[in-house]
Amino acid sequence: MIPIQFPSPEIFTRVREAFRAAGYTSEAVDEQMHHEPRLMSAYVHGRLVTGFDAAQTLTRLFFGGAARIEELRTLLNPQTLDDLQSLGLLEPAEDNTLRPTVRLRPMLGLYVIADLHQRYEERNADFVYPPDGPNTHEYITYLPTRYEGHFLEACGGTGVAALIAASRGATHASSFDISPRCSQFAAFSAQLSGLDNFTASTGDAFAPAAGQTYDTIAMHPPYVPVLGDQFVFSDGGQDGEAITRKHIEAIPHHLNPGGRLYCRCMATDRRGEPFEARLRKWLGPRHTEFDIVLHTTRHIDPIGYLRERRTTEQTRQSITAWIDMVQSLAIEQYVLCAFILQRHATPREPFTLRRRSGDHTRPHHLAWLMNWQTLCATGEAANIILNSPLHPTPSSLTTSHKPEEGEWAQHQQTITVEAPYPITREVDDLAAYLIPKLDGRTGLQLLHDLQINANPTAFAAYLAELAALGFLRVYN
Numbered sequence: 001m002i003p004i005q006f007p008s009p010e011i012f013t014r015v016r017e018a019f020r021a022a023g024y025t026s027e028a029v030d031e032q033m034h035h036e037p038r039l040m041s042a043y044v045h046g047r048l049v050t051g052f053d054a055a056q057t058l059t060r061l062f063f064g065g066a067a068r069i070e071e072l073r074t075l076l077n078p079q080t081l082d083d084l085q086s087l088g089l090l091e092p093a094e095d096n097t098l099r100p101t102v103r104l105r106p107m108l109g110l111y112v113i114a115d116l117h118q119r120y121e122e123r124n125a126d127f128v129y130p131p132d133g134p135n136t137h138e139y140i141t142y143l144p145t146r147y148e149g150h151f152l153e154a155c156g157g158t159g160v161a162a163l164i165a166a167s168r169g170a171t172h173a174s175s176f177d178i179s180p181r182c183s184q185f186a187a188f189s190a191q192l193s194g195l196d197n198f199t200a201s202t203g204d205a206f207a208p209a210a211g212q213t214y215d216t217i218a219m220h221p222p223y224v225p226v227l228g229d230q231f232v233f234s235d236g237g238q239d240g241e242a243i244t245r246k247h248i249e250a251i252p253h254h255l256n257p258g259g260r261l262y263c264r265c266m267a268t269d270r271r272g273e274p275f276e277a278r279l280r281k282w283l284g285p286r287h288t289e290f291d292i293v294l295h296t297t298r299h300i301d302p303i304g305y306l307r308e309r310r311t312t313e314q315t316r317q318s319i320t321a322w323i324d325m326v327q328s329l330a331i332e333q334y335v336l337c338a339f340i341l342q343r344h345a346t347p348r349e350p351f352t353l354r355r356r357s358g359d360h361t362r363p364h365h366l367a368w369l370m371n372w373q374t375l376c377a378t379g380e381a382a383n384i385i386l387n388s389p390l391h392p393t394p395s396s397l398t399t400s401h402k403p404e405e406g407e408w409a410q411h412q413q414t415i416t417v418e419a420p421y422p423i424t425r426e427v428d429d430l431a432a433y434l435i436p437k438l439d440g441r442t443g444l445q446l447l448h449d450l451q452i453n454a455n456p457t458a459f460a461a462y463l464a465e466l467a468a469l470g471f472l473r474v475y476n
């Protein structure tokens with residue numbers, strides 16, 4: 001059942017303006033949540049909301065509370081109360097109260113609707129996944145802050161990333177989802193948010209694209225590994241990769257040259273085949289047109305993962321079937337990860353990079369890595385290095401020695417950094433000598449001042465590699 005209605009556009013406009021006039025805005029709700037972090041769960045089961053001002057009442061109501069009609073009449077004008085009901089956002093409940101039919105979350109300047117909170121195992125198969133949970137929050141933080149051209153959110157659910165893109169510069173943003181319920185919810189949120197450059201369509205993977213191509217695609221697919229299917233919003237087939245794979249295989253048909261796909265998901269590393277290698281395989285013969293950067297945030301033992309699957313009844317039979325599946329697919333570990341696929345604007349050699357996140361890694365580091373590595377691949381990094389101030393990063397040098405002919409002879413020297421990614425790499429004497437000398441001088445100045453006997457382009461390429469490891473910082 002889809003509770004929301006699409007009456008005239010004027011009603012959407014009136015409600016949006018009434019929300020703003022009441023102070024029911026993303027800034028206000030974020031502020032409230034900051035002071036009262038448990039607000040989101042406090043009202044989920046129809047608890048009576050009473051004694052608050054209009055903004056606080058709307059916040060609590062649309063997290064799942066209920067409010068007396070009389071009290072709502074004193075807080076909101078009668079027209080607004082009628083409008084909320086004609087949009088299908090509120091419905092009558094016991095004791096002359098009104099309750100919400102959906103969860104409405106003002107966020108990032110938008111009004112996004114999803115299904116009301118339900119325990120995982122009680123959700124309908126096509127439950128519309130909330131836009132403000134920790135997983136979606138992390139997914140959104142991987143995405144650009146401004147857009148140009150055509151944007152698509154695949155596996156859109158509420159369409160939250162597409163709604164954000166539509167409000168931040170995209171010419172047009174689309175959200176695709178296999179569930180009609182999700183598409184309806186996304187279209188409703190766009191209207192309520194006042195966006196007219198947004199479309200939500202229903203279909204499997206890219207089916208609704210009908211030949212359209214995109215400059216940016218974002219995707220947060222269902223990735224929970226399951227032996228049988230139950231939840232469209234979360235199940236990703238036996239290995240968790242079924243929906244991700246289906247989309248990646250079609251990417252060469254839908255991503256424009258120079259475009260990027262951003263994805264957060266869980267996937268598998270297999271014996272002799274890490275996830276990034278399979279990503280290339282899925283892209284097919286045109287994989288050489290794509291760069292891949294991937295960073296992992298969590299590594300899960302595939303058998304240990306059984307313990308996390310609390311929602312499925314575990315019988316001896318299901319445990320055996322699971323172990324058989326893990327062994328037959330040669331799964332070594334599940335990885336929670338985010339990756340960016342970039343299609344070359346002009347032909348060149350592709351690159352693939354993988355990093356493991358550490359305590360100091362932030363989502364934006366993934367795009368930084370892609371940007372810097374692209375400059376290295378196109379040759380632009382050399383010029384930047386030669387002409388930009390270079391600074392050291394917090395790092396440490398470790399030298400080990402071995403006995404040799406009655407003396408300690410230097411055996412190995414490594415540099416370690418913790419940010420952006422924790423990395424320890426063996427380095428040569430030049431790197432060990434140079435790094436502490438960085439003080440804001442450019443690559444060209446260093447060449448000259450330190451009398452380094454090297455070709456400037458080769459020296460710059462050498463420093464660019466150290467920068468990609470995080471061993472030095474370039475201010476360009």
Ligand SMILES: C[S@@+](CC[C@H](N)C(=O)[O-])C[C@H]1O[C@@H](n2cnc3c(N)ncnc32)[C@H](O)[C@@H]1O
Nearest residue numbers: 136155156157177178179204205220222232233
């Ligand atoms: C984890 S939710 C993500 C929703 C939203 N993008 C977010 O991050 O909050 C995954 C969504 O993928 C949709 N989905 C599942 N299988 C799909 C398929 N084959 N094609 C398109 N969408 C699919 C589900 O209906 C669900 O809304």
